[in-house]
Amino acid sequence: MNDKPIVSTSRLEAFSDGVIAIIITIMVFDLKLNEVATADILREELYKLLPKSGAYVLSFLMIAIMWVNHHQLLHQIKSTDRSLLWLNMHLLFWISLLPFCSNFLGANPYLPIATMFYSIVLFMVALSFTWIRSYAVRHQLIIESVKQKSHSKAVRKNALALILYAASAMLGFVSVYISFFILLLVPAMYFIPEKIEHS
């Protein structure tokens, strides 16, 4: 055994799974209907729930995409070291802020600062993914059979997402509808994760 033992990614995956599972699940507890007395109050309550439900569905979709991409990325990584653990923690930190931003956006859907917060967090998540990938490529932690072309493609896709999130953060001050459009565009683009090419 040498000084730098090969540490498998299994506990890293398990911990990340736990954190992501909690984040994706627990947002639903912001959706609450109070005890309802009359039909009028019910209608009003359900109406107020609409933007919150929209924010919930969007955030669920975003976190689901993150998990699928995380799953696919770690599937290509053969071992971890301390720096990768910390880069992963950095990713989880930004993902953990999503419920806060989602809750803020759901309560204030027409506030530009709410779409800005939401977009910045997504920007930082995309940046964290790029860092993990490029670190793993630079330090030969990637499975050899995965082609360089796949990485270039993923990096290009990530760069596009970063630009779009930055645009969404700023253009919300022109109109929040532009932000909403961009925030829905990126998941559509990411929905099918990039194909990995093995040699």
Added chain:
Amino acid sequence: MNDKPIVSTSRLEAFSDGVIAIIITIMVFDLKLNEVATADILREELYKLLPKSGAYVLSFLMIAIMWVNHHQLLHQIKSTDRSLLWLNMHLLFWISLLPFCSNFLGANPYLPIATMFYSIVLFMVALSFTWIRSYAVRHQLIIESVKQKSHSKAVRKNALALILYAASAMLGFVSVYISFFILLLVPAMYFIPEKIEHS
């Protein structure tokens, strides 16, 4: 290694376990008794807790059934692909709405719209299970030794559940007791998951 690597179901199981474990557990935090001063207040508080406890027990049972069926279904699947990951996410999304519906039903047990919400979510969960199964069968992701007969039986059982949930969603507007009866009938029917026949 070829272009479409065999991805094991283990991380899919782990993530689903995490999500389902959180959902089933965290509903209990809607059961709360405030600080109690006199015996009268206590009696009133406990009385108000009754429908909430009923909704908790029913939802715990429903989610437990879902977990056992999920466990059994994934046990028959030998590998996953991207579409299966997303079909599973779709299933988890609907399961994640159950605490919201359970809380709404527990606070308003005699409101037909509450039983309708609850029934619709269960309908969508059953539909998601059907989609996962039929996708896995169509794309040869199922362990070969499992007989076709087992699938036909499971699909028939699922179809019956779908009809019953749809009936429950609508008949609650006639009487919520009909909905309650149906909502208790389906778990009784599902309680023992179908036997898998291996050749």
Added chain:
Amino acid sequence: MNDKPIVSTSRLEAFSDGVIAIIITIMVFDLKLNEVATADILREELYKLLPKSGAYVLSFLMIAIMWVNHHQLLHQIKSTDRSLLWLNMHLLFWISLLPFCSNFLGANPYLPIATMFYSIVLFMVALSFTWIRSYAVRHQLIIESVKQKSHSKAVRKNALALILYAASAMLGFVSVYISFFILLLVPAMYFIPEKIEHS
């Protein structure tokens, strides 16, 4: 492969771990100090926190004991079947009620009905453990090398715990201090899980 495939206990363990981890952790969120303005309010707030902290420590200890015993019990079981999955769900259901009872007891430490609820839940947890063990013994799901003597010992210990919890549930109406004494006695007795004797 035959009609009744051997299902490993690994996913059962993982799901139970998830549920128990959530329950043991999330109780801490009932411990909250409001924003504090003056030293007097702080003293009062801290004083009100005392019984809640006591209930937290007791419940943490109880759930930790349950996890260690669950860990040890499943370590002796070589495979699961459907009934065992359901017996385990039954156990998890009762464990899931502990945060509710703990919160109720912490807010009303001198209310006999609070110690009764707490004791009944612990009684049902102990009963569920006994059912799992005896089912596994009856259906040959236990690792062969574990001696019969170990089971008899565990069953006797469980029977004693059941009697003590039943006593605690009732004697709280005489004095809650008797209940507190018994509730502290049982964990002391269980603290070191029984030694497993292998042949």
Added chain:
Amino acid sequence: MNDKPIVSTSRLEAFSDGVIAIIITIMVFDLKLNEVATADILREELYKLLPKSGAYVLSFLMIAIMWVNHHQLLHQIKSTDRSLLWLNMHLLFWISLLPFCSNFLGANPYLPIATMFYSIVLFMVALSFTWIRSYAVRHQLIIESVKQKSHSKAVRKNALALILYAASAMLGFVSVYISFFILLLVPAMYFIPEKIEHS
């Protein structure tokens, strides 16, 4: 098989991962912005959020460090026994108190008693780590190839952390800024976990 079977650390890791994942994630739910009507209220709300966000970032960092160190420590341990399970539970208990202390500190950043609580919990966490390590060394549960020198180094580092946390707990009564400085110093020192030397 003999009387004291070798129990792998995998379920201990899984349970600890679950507990730590929940603790690190769920603190974000204390960050909440209420529905915001005017720009003035928004500014005020965001201003009040500042110390809470600071406490969240600090606590996330602290728990991340704990997880990385736990990961590294358990990686050196080859098997567990009952005492180790309980020492690990003791560690998890103190980690579980961090969200409470973080919430208290975030709401009252200039209260010496808040920094004291926070420091004491970190002190107990560091002490628990020391106990697990020294128990594992004393009972030959450590992988043989790990050199004694690595342990001595880790123990020295831990001792320094203990002294600093104790200082932070007391010096907060002189000035909370001294406490803040120390609380930021220790993670900086711990950030890169000690190198394990294998022979």
